Amino acid sequence: MLALVYKSAWEVALEERPVPEITRDNQVLVRIKATGVCGTDLGIVSGKYHAAPSVILGHESAGEVIDVGSAVTNLQPGDRVVIDPTYYCGQCEMCRTGRQNHCTHKSVTETGVSADGTFTDYYVTEDRFLYKLKDHVSYEEATLTEPLSCMLTGINQIHLLPNFRTIILGAGPIGILYSYALASKGVTGSLVDISEERLAIAGSIAPDRWQVHSSFEQAIADIAPSTGQVDMIVDTTGVVGTQVLSQLASGGYLMLVGLRDGTTSFNPKEVVDRSLKIIGSIDSLGTFATAHYMIEQQIIPAKKIITHSFPLENYEEAFRTLGCDIQGRTLQASSSAIKVVLQSN
Ligand SMILES: [Zn+2]
Numbered sequence: 001m002l003a004l005v006y007k008s009a010w011e012v013a014l015e016e017r018p019v020p021e022i023t024r025d026n027q028v029l030v031r032i033k034a035t036g037v038c039g040t041d042l043g044i045v046s047g048k049y050h051a052a053p054s055v056i057l058g059h060e061s062a063g064e065v066i067d068v069g070s071a072v073t074n075l076q077p078g079d080r081v082v083i084d085p086t087y088y089c090g091q092c093e094m095c096r097t098g099r100q101n102h103c104t105h106k107s108v109t110e111t112g113v114s115a116d117g118t119f120t121d122y123y124v125t126e127d128r129f130l131y132k133l134k135d136h137v138s139y140e141e142a143t144l145t146e147p148l149s150c151m152l153t154g155i156n157q158i159h160l161l162p163n164f165r166t167i168i169l170g171a172g173p174i175g176i177l178y179s180y181a182l183a184s185k186g187v188t189g190s191l192v193d194i195s196e197e198r199l200a201i202a203g204s205i206a207p208d209r210w211q212v213h214s215s216f217e218q219a220i221a222d223i224a225p226s227t228g229q230v231d232m233i234v235d236t237t238g239v240v241g242t243q244v245l246s247q248l249a250s251g252g253y254l255m256l257v258g259l260r261d262g263t264t265s266f267n268p269k270e271v272v273d274r275s276l277k278i279i280g281s282i283d284s285l286g287t288f289a290t291a292h293y294m295i296e297q298q299i300i301p302a303k304k305i306i307t308h309s310f311p312l313e314n315y316e317e318a319f320r321t322l323g324c325d326i327q328g329r330t331l332q333a334s335s336s337a338i339k340v341v342l343q344s345n
C-alpha cells in the first residue's frame with residue numbers, strides 16, 4: 001500500500017509499505033477512505049513538532065472495516081467507521097486517574113506521530129477505538145470527529161455559562177470547531193482573524209449569532225463596549241500568549257490551544273487577584289462519542305468546513321493549499337482553505 005511517510009523536517013514521501021495485519025483478537029483492519037490534514041501534520045512536516053522518523057502521518061480518519069479479530073463482536077466487514085486515534089492503555093498512572101489523553105505510552109502509540117497513521121490505505125486498531133457511521137455521514141465529514149472531540153475536551157475544562165462573552169483568535173478549522181463546541185453549550189462570541197479571505201469563509205459558516213472580526217480590538221469593542229473585557233478568550237494561533245489577560249473579566253478564562261513554541265509572561269498577582277484561569281488542552285478525553293453524535297446530527301456544517309479534498313497522491317497540493325509548501329520549505333497561514341482532506345483509494 002502507498003503511504004505518506006515522514007523522514008525528517010521537510011522530507012516526506014509516498015512509499016510502498018506492507019498492509020498491516022491483525023495480530024490480536026480484539027483488533028480490526030480498516031480500509032482508510034479519508035483523512036483530514038491537521039495543523040499537527042503541518043507542524044511535523046515543517047520541523048516544528050517532533051515525530052518519529054519513518055512514521056506514516058495522518059490521524060483524523062474514517063474508513064471501512066475489512067477484517068476483524070476473533071474477539072470482536074460489535075463490528076463486521078463492510079461497516080463504515082470513524083477512528084479515534086488517541087490510543088490509551090487504561091492501566092498507567094495517567095489512565096487510572098482520568099487523564100487518558102496523557103497516557104504514559106503516548107510516546108510510542110500516538111497515531112501519525114509516534115506510531116503509523118492513516119495517510120495510507122490500511123490501518124489496524126482495537127475495536128474500542130472505532131465508532132460506526134450512519135449511511136448519511138460521509139467519510140470526509142467523519143474526519144472532523146477527532147478534531148471536534150479535542151475542542152469538546154477543551155471546553156469541558158471550563159465552568160462554562162451560556163452568557164459567557166467569548167473571543168476565539170484564529171478562524172481556521174480549530175477556531176470554527178471551537179465556536180461550534182461552544183455554541184452547543186449556548187455560548188456566543190466572535191471569531192477573529194487577520195485574513196479577510198478566511199473571515200469571509202468563517203462568516204458564512206460560523207454558528208448562529210456568532211460574529212467575525214478582523215482584529216481583537218474590534219471584537220472587544222463590539223462584544224463588550226462598556227467594560228472592554230470578555231469572559232473567555234480561546235487562542236488557537238499560539239502567538240498571543242498571555243498579553244490579552246487584561247481584556248479578561250475577573251474570573252475569566254484564557255484557553256491556549258495553539259501548539260507553538262514560545263515564551264510568554266504574566267503578572268501572577270493579576271491572575272490571583274482577579275481569579276483568572278489560564279488553561280491548556282491537548283487531544284481528546286471522553287468526548288469522542290459526543291463529537292460523533294454532533295457530526296451525525298449535523299450540528300456542525302461539516303460539508304462546509306471541509307473546503308478542499310485531494311487524492312493521497314496529490315498530498316503536496318493539499319499541503320500547499322494549507323500554506324505548507326513542501327518543495328519550497330515554507331509554512332504560512334493559509335487564507336483560502338479551512339479543512340483539507342486526503343482521500344485514500
Ligand atoms: Zn489533528
Ligand SMILES: [Zn+2]
Pocket residue numbers: 088089090091092093094095100102103104105
Ligand atoms: Zn495509559
